[in-house]
Amino acid sequence: MSRRRVHLAAHFPGVNNTTVWADPRSGSQIDFASFVHLARTAERGTFDFFFLAEGLRLRELKGRVHDLDVAGRPESLTVLSALAAVTERLGLAGTVNATFNEPYELARRLATLDHLSDGRAAWNVVTTSDAFTGENFRRGGYLDRADRYRRAAEFVRLAGELWESWAPDAVAADRASGRFLRDADAVGEVRFHGEHFDVEGRSTVPRSPQGRPVIIQAGDSDEGREFAAAHADVIFTPHGSLEDGRRFYADVKRRLSRHGRRPDQLKIMPGATFALGDTEEEAAANAAAIRRAQVGPQTAIAFLEQVWGRDMSAYDPEGPLPDVEPDLSGGVSQGRVAIKDRAAVAAKWRALAEEKHLSIRELVIEVTGRQTFVGTPETVARQIDEHVQAEAADGFILVPHLTPSGLDDFVDRVVPILRERGAFRTHYTGSTLREHLELT
């Protein structure tokens, strides 16, 4: 079999503790210059796309806005549209919620972005699991899992009808004959009557360069995977390790045939963090230092509170795990994906802390995950390539820990090695994101 090519995307650092803001090198999370820096770095590295996450309500802990992590983000598609002016080939992917938007409006915004970027737009379709977020919207409330994916599926189908409703040659702009539109039928009327939407009318945006912006999905449940198999071009998944990745990859690719699709029509891109060094030892030390910075004393307690469901602020983060039982009645955290079985997680954490004699902070550092890739640039390039060759992924969405410079080293040091290995493009061969992703 021929060598599989790696796909890479750059995740703008998010609003959680992965992003280290206390580092002196850490810049603004909201100034446009930060977005420009990271996007241009990704484009210099010939990445497939730049990625923005979204959260429609500030997260809260114990009934108050969570104040320990970076917060404050722009509206995704608006920033991406501005970035389209300062980049040329880089794909521009925005996360936009399908529960708290309406298809007619969002479809035209995405088609607009696709036009204004000459075919580089992507939509990460997310759904929301809490009524907390709904409090910011007309619709309010939320939908349970089955319903929110049914709504999302209808949403994507309807958006697709709107995107394809203008004939490819609808805009004639023929000055001599006076025909702006090819003819009166050039813009088709969409009539959609579903469980969630009743929409009739014509789109205002001509067919965009990609026809359909790239669809990304980022949810892990059975319903989420099924939705991706039916509708998505890319999955953004948390399954970044080799074994986990291979299982997930096989599971999702297997689902495709049921929807009449080929395995190469859906790219699987786990989120991945990394730490580099000149030697393996230095990389390991850097990785450990980053994790310590990511889990400060207050953050360690906040993590504990999310699992224990109670106020733990009286305990010393550098001291041992206290002998208190989790409160399973409610929950103290709002605005993030809920921890599924808090009792089991607490038991596991306690066992680990006892076994390894860990303080609260050490424990949280241990359980909230090490970097996906740690090593010299050679090692990291090799690992990434191996994951892709082993069908654990089609590529990765890299999540740097620093804004905006967190990708500089990767692009300067790892990308050249990936290129030398023949695993990654040396220049863009296509102009649209669909072309970069080899989606045909």
Add this chain to the structure above:
Amino acid sequence: MTLHLAALHLAVALDGAGWHPAAWRESAADVFSARYWAGLVAEAERGLLDFVTIEDALGLQSTLTDGADDRANQVRGRFDAVLLAARLAPLTSHVGLVPTATTTHTEPFHVAVGIATLDHVSGGRAGWRPQVSARSFEARHFGRRAFPPLEEVLNRPGGADLSAHPHVRELFAEAADAVEVARRLWDSWEDDAEIRDVATGRFLDRDKLHYADFAGPFFSVKGPSITPRPPQGQPVVTALAHSRLPYEFAAASADVVYVTPHSAEHARAVVEEVRGLSADLRIFADLVVFLGTDAARRKARLDELDGAELVSDAAIFTGTPAELADVLLEWRRAGVEGFRLRPGALPYDLEQIARGLTAELRGRGAFRHAYEAATLRGLLGLPRPSNRYAEVS
């Protein structure tokens, strides 16, 4: 010659190939290319104009009151105006960018965050023109509300005063709520809410974040915003208004109003009425303009191509930039502070504005020689507002 006349403000309204429906026939404009729009805003900025507005609607253009007209000989289709404005922001450095966004079918939270984002990416040059959508065919694009056909609203007993219709009153009440929500969300982060205090591990001072806590008949919004306070504090809100109800909306909700007088005398009356509602509102007049020595002939030719004489809610001017300067200064004396000119054909009439008209006005001491401020508020002489939630120390 100096009349002790404050300089006037100039904006242009961009839409398609211009405001004449046949304008596209006479220009090379590719209205669906970013390059076309980039050229227009670059021209506006060369002319040192205060801002450009970008038209939008959640439905296709039509010559009918309410519904598609199936005409193929006029420009049909538009980009989302907020995204288009954002696309132009990095290409410009001083000119204000004021997209239209509908309040009727959109989520106030998304619109507020979108405009705040435009302000961030443009370094404080964002505005917003909230617009209501009364048309039933646009409501069918959302399928959540059934609106009466607009012909019915217009033809009801009592005449064509839209304002009197409960449907229209409701849309304006909703628009006022949407602006109120946006303003609260823009203020929901105090300017110094981000503290990055390493000692306590706190990125935010959460006492400086505030719930919008808006509850009304059309929607409720909890807040705070997900976006820090925009550079201008509050982006500039502008509204087009032709009669009492929208004047009231503008007075209560906007910073700038565009009115549509048809003579200096009419302008004086409109200014008096609007001033009676608000002392602070910046009053701009809209005019459709065809400029140049052959302006009348150009317009006549476009009318002929379209098969109808141009009609507009705003006064239509044809003449030279010098003649237009006379009109603007006369209306300026009637109390109008600025003008939003709607170029009949793009890019031609925009170039006439940005080069000929501005030079003419400068010669008469009535227009800037250089940008004097970096934000749209600065250009309009509007102070950066204090935050409604901040405690006065």
